[in-house]
Amino acid sequence: MLSRVAALRSALARGGLAAVQHVVGVRPSVVLTSGSLTQTAVRCIATGTKGPSEDTRTAAQQGGSYPSRVAAGIANRERVTSSDSITSLKKRIRDTDAKLNKTTAELGQVREELGAVRDSIQSLLDQRACAAIASCFLQPGDQRGTLEELKTTVAALQLKVQQIEEATQQARDDTPTSQREASTEGSTTETPPDTAATEEGTPCHVVKTHASDFQATIDAIHETVRRHGGTLFTDIEASQVLKAGDIHLNVGGRTVILAPDALALPDLANTYLAHLLLRHMSALPRITMEDGRQLPFLDASRIFGTWLEDRVAVAQQEGKFIDELTDEERSKVSIRFYHDKLIKNRLLGDGSAGIMDAAKALEDVERFYTEIGGLLRTGEDKGSVKSVCVRSHREASLQVTLDQPTSSDSIREIFNDRVGGGTTLKTSPEHFHLAVDFLRRIRLSLPGSVVEPPHVPGALQPSLQVTLTSLQLCPSHVASPAQLSEVAAMAGKKVEALRSVYSSARDNHDYARFLQQVENAENLLLLTRKGPYGFAYLIDGTIPPVRTETVTVDRPVRVFSLCGHGFDKLTEFKTDGESAKVTVLGMEASNEKWKFRVNLKGRSLILGWHSSDVRWCRQSFHRDCVPEGYSGKRDEDRHAWLGGECEFKADVVEAITFV
Secondary structure, three states: OHHHHHHHHHHHHHHOHHHHHHHHOOOOOOOOOHHHHHHHHHHHHHOOOOOOOHHHHHHHHOOOHHHHHHHHHHHHHHHHHHHHHHHHHHHHHHHHHHHHHHHHHHHHHHHHHHHHHHHHHHHHHHHHHHHHHHHHHHOOOOOHHHHHHHHHHHHHHHHHHHHHHHHHHHHHHHHHHHHHHHHOOOOOOOOOOOOOOOOOOOHHHHHHHHHHHHHHHHHHHHHHHHHOOOOOOOOHHHHHHHHOOOEEEEEOOEEEEEOHHHHHOHHHHOEHHHHHHHHOHHHOOEEEOOOOOEEEEEOOOHHHHHHHHHHHHHHHHHOOOOOOOOHHHHOOHHHHHHHHHHHHOEOOOOOOOOOOOHHHHHHHHHHHHHHHHHHOOOOOOOOOEEEEEEOOEEEEEEHHHHHOOOOOHHHHOOOEOOOOOOOEOOOOHHHHHHHHHHHHHHHHOOOOOOOOOOOOOHHHHHHHHHHHHHOOOOOOOOOOHHHHHHHHHHOOOOOOOEEEEEEOOOOOOEHHHHHHHHOOOEEEEEEEEEOOEEEEEEEEEEOOOOOOOOEEEEEEEEEEEEEOOOOOOOEEOOOOOOEEEEEEOOOOOOOOOOOEEEEEOOEEEEEOOOOOEOOEEEEOEOHHHOOOOOOOEEOOOOOEEOOOOOEEEOOEEEEEEEO
16 A cells, blocks of 8 residues: 555656556546545545655645646636637627628618608609600600609619518528527627518508509500500500501591691690590501592591591691680581590690599590590401492491491491492481481490480471481480480489380370380380470389289389470479379270379379370379479469370370380
8 A cells, every 4th residue: 555655656746647547547538526636635645655755745735735726727728618619609699790780770771761762652653653654645756765764663672672671581580599699698689670571561561562553553554555456655556657647537438638747736646536546546447448448447427527637737737736616616516526525635634743643544544445445446346337328428437336226227228338339318418427427426425425416507407307217316206315315314314225115106196005115114204295395204113014904103203394385405393203103004994084194293194085095195283393484384273284285185195215
């Protein structure tokens, strides 16, 4: 044992800790701890062993101070290693914080930009959209630059939004680990709030929404124009029209020549007519001329065509288009109607800032096609042009005009496919033209519009009426077409056509025939004329079928004065749509006094008074419902006789339905 202690002392003096490990037999892979060294030193001292070295004895006497220093060195190295790790971690945190701060600063800058865009994005997009759209319509030439610039701006804005979203997402992915590490050292770094365009109301969301809405509006305008065969954002067709020289256009059977450069004059450039001829020339129907040429056809009055040719020629000479009508020109409905539709109407307001948003621009484009759509070739049947020669004058119109419900077989049989062929009619060319143009204006008018009937100077009006009647274009001998349309408008009816179901002048005047025609009729208008007096009863709803017995139903009724009662226009009596008792007798019903009765406030209109002839009438209208200005006949109690007397035989009784 003494030799072993001596060896230990010698090893300590000679080689230090490594030698001691060898002497005591500790494996090199085992790391001595301060506890193990202290135990070894205690055992050595406990043996009482003394060594040759005073330093060694002092160390032994101090009871393990050297091992303690060794353990302290090991602990110090552990602290140094830990300190290096913490320093490295802090450096990573600082680097991450710097990167995050940079991203946050960039995000803040972009947020400010987007905030400004959010405040003005609607105005920006709307104004630039309208400027692009308006400029594309206003002047010939390639206007795609403005639109492309606007699209580029929107695309760049969307790209910037996408980049910010990606940067924010990357920062969000990197931040959580750094935060958790930093929190162990008391770091207070926080994740910046998520301001990407993932929440409704954020600047990015606003930009994307407005950009999407704008693109949808542009696409809708493109589709609307394409569907009607026109061009908008390219001016290939307009350039071709301008380069081709004079425009040869057939209007209602008459060929007119227009100078294309006049269409670019300020007072004409933005009219519906200019856009129609410059940007929709290929969409117009074609008419075959006698020499075989195919000319673009405008389904309008040839009277308007003559006026237009003259005004455009003056504009080319004077450098200014005069769009106002003279009093004489305005008195002619076949000029006034097309002037108001094609010249007075302008696309996109005044062509500048008049349109305040892109959606309004789309509405304006849709209104443009609502007005001029009937003039375009949007289908095979609608593009077919029919014509006829009336003495030396040619009259032409589209097949769709002749096929509408208000037309007749008589007029359809007159027309053929070519301008130079067909039957020569023995009638006034002007009256025939006015009759055809009346049909045309009915088709081209907006739903619910009152279509003014054709008229000529007083002495010639009866002749015109004969022409209209012979062509079966006027469904009534009592009311004019304008009055019938006005009745429908006053009653709030959206009418596509008027159908004459009964006329005592055309059909048998027997009640059996009348009953057969009016059963199941809806919106029945009964018209009666006796000398200068004309009036109408509008029965809202359906007339029920009658088998054999009498049927009575409640129906709203409106009453109108057509003529002879002191009014200068169509006038409605004050029924306010009040319900009346409508009684219809069956053919086997036993009533010798009357056949058909409308009872309103105790006063009645009766057809078939003591007769099977519906022209025999009895009529009285309650005094409380008579409007001011009435100067017709009355009874002793002031009730009105609209037929001039209480009991009378009418000149004509008619029944018309609104379809």
